[in-house]
Amino acid sequence: MSIAITAQQKKDFENLGYIILENFLHKEELDRLLVAIDYVATNIRAVKSLGPNDPFAIRNALAHHDAFLDLIDHPRILPLVIDTIGWNIQIRTSHLDYRPPYPKDLQTGNIGAGNGADNQVGYQNLKWHPDVAEEHLFSAPSLDGRLPFMEIKVFYVLSDLSKSNSGNLWLAPGSHKRSPQELWAMGNKPDAFEKIELKLPPGAAVLWRTATWHCVGPNLSDKTRKVMHIGYHYRWLRPTEYINQDPELIARCSPIRRQLLGELGKGDTPLGLDPNFEPVSQYWRPDNIGVEGWDDVPLRAWAQANGTS
Numbered sequence: 001m002s003i004a005i006t007a008q009q010k011k012d013f014e015n016l017g018y019i020i021l022e023n024f025l026h027k028e029e030l031d032r033l034l035v036a037i038d039y040v041a042t043n044i045r046a047v048k049s050l051g052p053n054d055p056f057a058i059r060n061a062l063a064h065h066d067a068f069l070d071l072i073d074h075p076r077i078l079p080l081v082i083d084t085i086g087w088n089i090q091i092r093t094s095h096l097d098y099r100p101p102y103p104k105d106l107q108t109g110n111i112g113a114g115n116g117a118d119n120q121v122g123y124q125n126l127k128w129h130p131d132v133a134e135e136h137l138f139s140a141p142s143l144d145g146r147l148p149f150m151e152i153k154v155f156y157v158l159s160d161l162s163k164s165n166s167g168n169l170w171l172a173p174g175s176h177k178r179s180p181q182e183l184w185a186m187g188n189k190p191d192a193f194e195k196i197e198l199k200l201p202p203g204a205a206v207l208w209r210t211a212t213w214h215c216v217g218p219n220l221s222d223k224t225r226k227v228m229h230i231g232y233h234y235r236w237l238r239p240t241e242y243i244n245q246d247p248e249l250i251a252r253c254s255p256i257r258r259q260l261l262g263e264l265g266k267g268d269t270p271l272g273l274d275p276n277f278e279p280v281s282q283y284w285r286p287d288n289i290g291v292e293g294w295d296d297v298p299l300r301a302w303a304q305a306n307g308t309s
């Protein structure tokens with residue numbers, strides 16, 4: 001049973017690879033995030049000697065401000081996250097992208113080509129790609145070359161991306177059903193495929209399967225692109241941006257947040273009841289840790305209490 005996803009959203013998530021959530025953030029939530037971005041931007045400019053018009057990205061952004069941390073278990077997104085990927089999850093990435101308007105004389109590379117002058121000076125005009133498909137991450141043969149379903153992201157639009165060429169996210173609907181090899185064989189240019197440039201106002205969110213081919217267009221607008229991606233994947237995979245989160249951060253988190261931040265409950269041993277002869281990682285068997293119940297996966301009980309199985 002689902003908690004929040006509608007039949008149409010389920011269909012879109014399966015077939016297109018994404019669901020658009022119009023007007024997702026309330027005004028006060030959006031305002032708080034924008035204040036947080038300004039604060040973090042001031043810090044990063046000082047530390048990295050950046051100018052006010054330099055683009056930057058922050059990974060593990062959740063550790064930089066509580067407004068970002070609060071997105072990981074946002075009460076209106078969590079039900080949809082669980083409906084799409086389940087409760088046995090953690091954060092893989094939290095990514096803030098800050099991209100001021102392009103300088104007037106900067107040559108714009110082709111959308112999704114990944115090799116323009118803009119890309120070379122830090123604007124990350126990324127080439128078309130699915131996430132988690134690079135050779136160093138997933139080069140083992142799979143049944144049919146397609147990526148297994150491993151993760152989702154929630155894309156939060158925090159500045160106005162309602163017009164074309166404002167640093168919009170592009171997606172190729174349905175491409176999660178194709179193999180990355182097919183994209184690579186085209187030189188990462190899916191010319192023959194349907195592609196959409198998401199044109200969304202601030203406050204919108206998009207829940208998407210990261211195996212969907214995607215890229216980012218140039219920012220030729222007069223406004224800074226401000227977006228956040230929060231990625232969720234299974235607990236038995238490893239996060240990109242942390243081995244362990246800062247203990248001080250963990251200490252002030254709820255059990256659900258601790259799960260999402262990759263922490264283990266305090267069992268007798270993280271390798272199960274017979275660690276010498278039948279070790280089994282707690283990431284794989286949270287019920288085999290010598291303590292009652294599934295206390296390091298509180299999202300399971302939360303999901304059950306809120307209507308999913």
Ligand SMILES: O=C(O)CCC(=O)C(=O)O
Pocket residue numbers: 095097126131169214215216227
């Ligand atoms: O900046 C974005 O919106 C997307 C970045 C991206 O494609 C990625 O991190 O894989």
